[in-house]
Amino acid sequence: MKILLLEDDTALAHILVDYLEDEYEVVQTYSVKKALTLTEEQKFDLYIFDINVADGDGISLLRELREFHDETPAIFITAFHDTKYLKSAFGAGANDFIKKPFDLDELGVRIENLKRHFGLASLVELGEGLVLDTKTHSLTQEDKTVHLTQKESECLHYFYKNRHRIISSDELLQNFWEFDEMPSDDAIRTIVKNLRKHIGKEHIVNIRGEGYKFE
Template sequence: MMKILLLEDDTVLSDILIDFLQESHSVTHTYSMQEALRLSEDNSYDLYIFDINVVDGDGLTLLRELRSFYDETPTIFITAFHDTKYLTKAFASGGNDFIRKPFELEELSARIENIKKHFGLNQTLIIGEEMELNTQTHILKTSKHLFHLTAKESELLLYLYKHKNRVVSTDEILQNLWKYDDLPSSDAVRTLIKELRKYVGKEHIINIRGEGYRFE
């Protein structure tokens, strides 16, 4: 079950989407861009579904602000616009998919499944040769061993995997794995990285001195 934040100010469409999405997922809905920003700061979501135009702003501006704070949550935009310039703006702001109104619910479901596949949101995630992580039980299986990770170790491994082949800074990890009021010191990240490297191998989590960590 994914946690979805839905920003949609069309009352009829939002009711339809909530009923549909809640069959398989946990859905938080708001009509307001400012409320969506507050919710995203206070909670962790697996997927954003944002309307481009809402009563107090737009989803594009919202996502640009979230991306500026290293929030890489996959995002699907929905819009009534059919002009391709909005498609370009959606992807330029950091969006991952785009769906035009009116649309069939089956199309939205297919797009969500595609997001899950590409961002490791399925329960079992293949993270390397003969290595898989169950994101619900936090069990990491390798060819020779089975490790019971802590929830935070599992969360960090998943985050590094989602951003593989780029350097992720300690500050980025802190901002995305902990709530603002509960931020620990950078030592907490180093400790988690040290433990994860025991499980997956030092060759998979590279320490880039002075910059951060890269998953390969």
Template sequence: MKLLLLEDDAVLSDILLDFLREFYDVDYAFDSHEATTLLEQQHYDLLIFDINVPGKTGLELLKEWRDFHMTTPAIVITAYNDISYLTQAFKTGAHDYIKKPFELEELHSRIENSRRLFNIEPSNILHITDALTYHTQTALLHNGDTTYTLTAKEAAILHYFLTHPNRTVSNEELMQNLWNYDDMPSDATIRSHIRSLREMLGKELIATVRGIGYRFEKSPS
């Protein structure tokens, strides 16, 4: 499970990183600029944003990425006691909120609850179907007795589909979440990646929604 922590308090961030990295793969950003760079380069399963950070606030940054169709779950942490910040956090797109000071185990419990709510796989091995297994760290896809090595972009698209199953994902959403601003692909490039994934996964898992995008059909466990 890959997390992005945005926190400008050096002491608190060190404590949080030492604790969270016992359980998760965690990237760290001191300010909104560093967080933006990481969000452009990586896919995250969960965001943990402090509100009062240098540059854009955590809520401003979250809103900006929500406007780009990013649906990654987000926990907001803050020292503010004013209820208006809680209201604003939920309106912006946070799904949970934790006030400082807090116990480390409380944050851990909230992260685990987020994992359950959003069906985030806790391991690096994702079981797509009885025959299909995907290893996120090695980008190896096993389909029965056949093993495929995914390219970086194929791996990113597959991971996005796996974390956003059974809903329509537009080309624009894929572009905004998986490509840098200065390296946006054409629709033909996305179609090429989808075609390659279908050849490895089987055509039935990725449905085309004509004129909109694609839908990854994942049966409930």
């Protein structure tokens, strides 16, 4: 799992990176501007943002990301104890909130909770005994295992993580292909067709004129 950490307190940033890197890949920055650039260049599974940093604030950053349909789970860490910041963070699309000072194990528990909720563990239970291994790109149901292509595995995982909303073909293309390598919509239709063979048509529903939804 890959985490983007936005924290401009140097000492705390080092402590958090040391703690998180025992289990996860961590990219850390002190800057809102740099964090935004990183989200455009790389894919992350979790955001951990401080609210107040030198060149802006994490809440505005997350709000901007959500406007571009970035549904990556986000935890805010802050020294503020005023509930208005709590309301603002959740209003911007935050999934959890932790106040400084905090125990590192508490952060670990909160991360584990989001992993379960958003299917971020390497083994993802899609339902009805269907398990996706995001590392080996294998799909298992009871005693039957099929191996997906990397793109099929990534798209299926993305459908599952965003199962509460409709995903357009354009969104999938922008998330899984570089601009100069972007294929036609036919590539998405082929991936969806192949996935339906393995998990059933009823699980990836075509919403006419809008895209697809995982059920």
